Amino acid sequence: MTVESVFPQLEPLLPRVQKPIQYVGGELNSTVKDWDAATVRWALMYPDAYEVGLPNQGVMILYELLNERPDALAERTYAVWPDLEALMREHGIPQFTVDGHRPVGAFDVLGLSFATELGYTNMLTALDLAGIPLAAADRDESHPIVLAGGHAAFNPEPIAEFLDAAVLGDGEQAVGEITDVIAAWKAEGSPGGRDEVLLRLAKAGGVYVPRFYDVDYLPDGRIRRVVPNRPDVPHRVYKRTVMDLDEWPYPKQPLVPLAESVHERMSVEIFRGCTRGCRFCQAGMITRPVRERSITGIGEMVQAGLDATGFQEVGLLSLSSADHSEIAAVTKGLADRYEGTNTSLSLPSTRVDAFNVDLANELSRNGRRSGLTFAPEGGSERLRRVINKMVSREDLIRTVTTAYANGWRQVKLYFMCGLPTETDEDVLEIASMAHEVIRAGRAAAGTKDVRCTVSIGAFVPKPHTPFQWAGQTAPEVVDRRLKLLREAINADRSLGRAIGFRYHDGQPSIVEGLLSRGDRRVSAVIRRVWEDGGRFDGWSEHFSYERWMSAAAGVGVDVDWYTQRERGENEVLPWDHLDSGLDKEWLWTDWQDALSEQELDDCRWEPCYDCGVCPGMGTEIQIGPTGKTLLPLPTVRAALTPSG
Amino acid sequence: MRYAKRGRLRFTSHRDFARAFERALRRAAVPVAFSAGFSPHPKVSYVGAAPTGVASEAEYLELGLRERVDVDRLREALDASLPDGLDILELVEVVPGSGSLADRIDATSWRVELPGVTPAAAAAAVATFLAADHVEVERLTKDGRRLLDARGPVVSASASPADPDGACAILDLVVRQVTPTVRPDDVLAALRAVADLVPAGPPRATRLAQGRLDDRGRFADPLAPDRAGVIPADEAAGGPRPEQQAAPSVGTTSTG
Numbered sequence: 061m062t063v064e065s066v067f068p069q070l071e072p073l074l075p076r077v078q079k080p081i082q083y084v085g086g087e088l089n090s091t092v093k094d095w096d097a098a099t100v101r102w103a104l105m106y107p108d109a110y111e112v113g114l115p116n117q118g119v120m121i122l123y124e125l126l127n128e129r130p131d132a133l134a135e136r137t138y139a140v141w142p143d144l145e146a147l148m149r150e151h152g153i154p155q156f157t158v159d160g161h162r163p164v165g166a167f168d169v170l171g172l173s174f175a176t177e178l179g180y181t182n183m184l185t186a187l188d189l190a191g192i193p194l195a196a197a198d199r200d201e202s203h204p205i206v207l208a209g210g211h212a213a214f215n216p217e218p219i220a221e222f223l224d225a226a227v228l229g230d231g232e233q234a235v236g237e238i239t240d241v242i243a244a245w246k247a248e249g250s251p252g253g254r255d256e257v258l259l260r261l262a263k264a265g266g267v268y269v270p271r272f273y274d275v276d277y278l279p280d281g282r283i284r285r286v287v288p289n290r291p292d293v294p295h296r297v298y299k300r301t302v303m304d305l306d307e308w309p310y311p312k313q314p315l316v317p318l319a320e321s322v323h324e325r326m327s328v329e330i331f332r333g334c335t336r337g338c339r340f341c342q343a344g345m346i347t348r349p350v351r352e353r354s355i356t357g358i359g360e361m362v363q364a365g366l367d368a369t370g371f372q373e374v375g376l377l378s379l380s381s382a383d384h385s386e387i388a389a390v391t392k393g394l395a396d397r398y399e400g401t402n403t404s405l406s407l408p409s410t411r412v413d414a415f416n417v418d419l420a421n422e423l424s425r426n427g428r429r430s431g432l433t434f435a436p437e438g439g440s441e442r443l444r445r446v447i448n449k450m451v452s453r454e455d456l457i458r459t460v461t462t463a464y465a466n467g468w469r470q471v472k473l474y475f476m477c478g479l480p481t482e483t484d485e486d487v488l489e490i491a492s493m494a495h496e497v498i499r500a501g502r503a504a505a506g507t508k509d510v511r512c513t514v515s516i517g518a519f520v521p522k523p524h525t526p527f528q529w530a531g532q533t534a535p536e537v538v539d540r541r542l543k544l545l546r547e548a549i550n551a552d553r554s555l556g557r558a559i560g561f562r563y564h565d566g567q568p569s570i571v572e573g574l575l576s577r578g579d580r581r582v583s584a585v586i587r588r589v590w591e592d593g594g595r596f597d598g599w600s601e602h603f604s605y606e607r608w609m610s611a612a613a614g615v616g617v618d619v620d621w622y623t624q625r626e627r628g629e630n631e632v633l634p635w636d637h638l639d640s641g642l643d644k645e646w647l648w649t650d651w652q653d654a655l656s657e658q659e660l661d662d663c664r665w666e667p668c669y670d671c672g673v674c675p676g677m678g679t680e681i682q683i684g685p686t687g688k689t690l691l692p693l694p695t696v697r698a699a700l701t702p703s704g
Numbered sequence: 705m706r707y708a709k710r711g712r713l714r715f716t717s718h719r720d721f722a723r724a725f726e727r728a729l730r731r732a733a734v735p736v737a738f739s740a741g742f743s744p745h746p747k748v749s750y751v752g753a754a755p756t757g758v759a760s761e762a763e764y765l766e767l768g769l770r771e772r773v774d775v776d777r778l779r780e781a782l783d784a785s786l787p788d789g790l791d792i793l794e795l796v797e798v799v800p801g802s803g804s805l806a807d808r809i810d811a812t813s814w815r816v817e818l819p820g821v822t823p824a825a826a827a828a829a830v831a832t833f834l835a836a837d838h839v840e841v842e843r844l845t846k847d848g849r850r851l852l853d854a855r856g857p858v859v860s861a862s863a864s865p866a867d868p869d870g871a872c873a874i875l876d877l878v879v880r881q882v883t884p885t886v887r888p889d890d891v892l893a894a895l896r897a898v899a900d901l902v903p904a905g906p907p908r909a910t911r912l913a914q915g916r917l918d919d920r921g922r923f924a925d926p927l928a929p930d931r932a933g934v935i936p937a938d939e940a941a942g943g944p945r946p947e948q949q950a951a952p953s954v955g956t957t958s959t960g
Contacts, residue, residue, distance in 0.1 A: 074715060074757070080715040369731070370785065
């Protein structure tokens with residue numbers, strides 16, 4: 061049965077909402093396939109505003125991969141702002157995709173990519189607008205399978221009530237296998253209904269179906285155990301890992317929005333995974349091992365992507381881009397190739413110790429010289445040993461001095477507040493570090509006109525990291541330390557004037573902490589917040605701490621117990637049955653090492669430190685150098701010049 | 705060049721278009737000239753862009769190139785590099801000394817569909833509006849509310865049935881481009897003020913033509929002086945080209 065576009069109903073409402081262009085689709089490189097020709101139809105959602113969701117690489121990759129399959133189609137949907145939500149409710153318009161403007165409820169799968177837990181309320185809005193029951197238990201065969209992916213899916217328990225399934229890890233192969241399972245089940249006439257297809261997905265491996273697992277609790281509220289309630293359902297669900305990134309050069313045809321988005325650039329993932337071992341970093345822990353894209357693979361993706369998009373900036377993405385084994389050859393090769401074309405390069409994540417001025421000069425050769433950002437994360441040497449972010453104050457000062465001496469005038473420094481074992485003194489060292497940066501920068505640049513921005517985020521302990529046992533610092537403590545830090549920065553007026561100070565207060569981090577390490581009992585809080593009007597919790601103008609706290613109190617959830625309580629070694633954690641490959645004993649040892657201020661080397665260059673991922677997952681580190689270089693591109697066609 | 709903003713892409717703002725156009729220049733490998741300075745920009749100048757949400761068959765821009773190109777191939781390459789709905793319609797090489805594009809445009813022809821308004825009601829409202837010397841309307845700008853006269857710049861206005869049933873009226877407007885610009889929204893606000901005319905749904909406006917008005921109230925094609933390949937003695941004598949005449953089907957592209 062052909063599904064009609066809702067655009068004719070939507071269109072008259074668009075003049076009444078902010079930025080209507082975000083709802084019309086029609087992006088360069090977007091695809092609308094024939095509904096009836098596809099067997100398995102995916103609606104992919106990034107549960108935040110279009111301007112944030114559109115550039116998301118994960119969604120773009122899966123969108124393109126699925127649409128390449130003749131038997132599948134994929135369309136995209138994003139969170140609608142409250143102004144349109146109200147009009148859609150008034151006029152009975154369901155959640156729609158921006159590609160074909162088809163109702164999300166008509167698809168076979170609604171795949172949600174959660175980069176952050178703060179998108180959970182937006183998921184509920186989308187489900188409700190789509191006419192899909194919020195609770196998975198209330199759905200029937202007519203409803204899409206609601207499937208979560210992304211980093212937050214490594215602990216989907218707080219949203220288990222709303223999910224049919226979750227996939228841990230890389231999605232490239234998983235979406236294909238899920239499509240195969242659903243296609244086969246539909247071809248057989250959908251035997252056994254919804255339960256049967258979910259069971260098949262759970263048995264196939266790599267798909268976690270919460271309803272097939274029961275959680276028992278101890279009298280004190282901790283989890284007693286999590287066990288399958290069906291035979292044939294695996295006790296543990298393992299993350300997915302894609303090997304050899306050169307075989308997955310996606311997105312090949314990146315989407316280019318008409319609306320302005322948060323990243324106006326062509327992004328290439330130059331490697332996946334990180335083994336630096338920063339103990340706070342969930343991304344670095346759950347994406348192991350390191351797998352590099354080769355220099356020639358990067359060159360091909362950049363060329364194809366620029367041709368397909370017309371973007372003026374290339375972002376070389378990864379968790380620590382300067383760590384690529386051939387980063388110097390990559391940046392020089394690309395800068396040579398695009399000399400004279402006003403194409404700039406950026407490395408969004410650069411470590412202080414991996415930075416050098418040659419690299420920086422290559423990055424700015426063909427374009428604007430943008431600001432430099434470094435993330436020492438911890439203010440004191442002691443604290444940096446605790447978090448295993450081993451950059452020294454001397455490294456930092458030397459690096460920023462070089463940058464200032466070479467013409468940079470603006471450096472941004474990123475830190476966290478509320479880290480385990482942190483004291484006021486640790487945080488106040490940020491002020492003296494910033495002062496020294498400005499002093500050294502003025503001397504190196506020969507001018508007083510240098511600036512530095514100190515940007516602070518509150519630390520949130522995350523699952524599958526050594527800090528998963530840590531008590532989160534109370535928001536009052538974070539806020540008081542930030543106030544002391546501000547005073548310390550401004551204590552020297554001359555230096556303080558050159559230092560910008562940006563921070564987020566501690567309250568949103570507590571909510572993020574609740575959602576990160578919560579269990580199934582937290583679902584009730586999310587539902588209550590959403591019913592009370594909670595939307596776009598990642599946006600300070602929409603976020604309400606009071607709404608979250610009163611919802612938690614209303615459903616009897618003790619937020620402090622979930623966030624500020626330190627866990628013991630033998631406690632069953634809500635995500636223990638979800639396997640990221642990291643050995644729990646290794647994580648515990650690393651946590652103990654953190655408390656005794658012991659650092660850890662990087663297994664990329666040093667011997668294996670036995671985190672367990674490679675043997676457990678059958679994977680290995682894949683790095684260069686390949687020794688290859690980027691050859692100049694053939695001279696650009698002269699197709700537009702007049703003939704004769 | 706003349707370009708169109710059609711169908712659902714009429715919700716493209718001018719800034720959105722400018723970004724998309726710069727990317728199209730890069731995709732099509734156009735040898736565009738850049739401004740000098742720390743942050744070089746392609747040399748593109750726009751003339752009076754239509755508001756967000758308003759379709760147009762007659763937007764104009766000037767583009768500076770580093771070298772001579774084949775204009776037909778350039779038009780095709782640029783059009784292919786833009787999403788469907790942003791369409792490059794005509795492109796001519798500038799004849800040196802032919803004057804600036806901005807000087808060749810002083811008026812716009814708009815066509816507005818008024819859902820749920822009978823042609824008779826529209827005609828009556830238009831007559832009341834035209835009979836007035838001034839009709840002040842209020843417009844919300846980012847600096848707050850401002851008053852402007854929506855009547856003065858209107859050269860002509862007429863209503864006609866959009867379809868045989870007569871369930872929807874079409875309003876044709878010719879408006880002089882003055883500062884502040886009077887847009888179709890302002891005229892609709894004026895019709896509401898003088899005759900209580902309120903469409904049942906959002907009106908859909910399309911810009912059909914821009915140019916200088918000649919003595920008989922017709923539009924001179926802004927590209928004519930360059931298309932001719934010679935500099936006309938009197939620019940205003942260029943005369944309208946056939947495609948500049950409003951075609952009823954234009955601008956009502958279906959969407960979705």
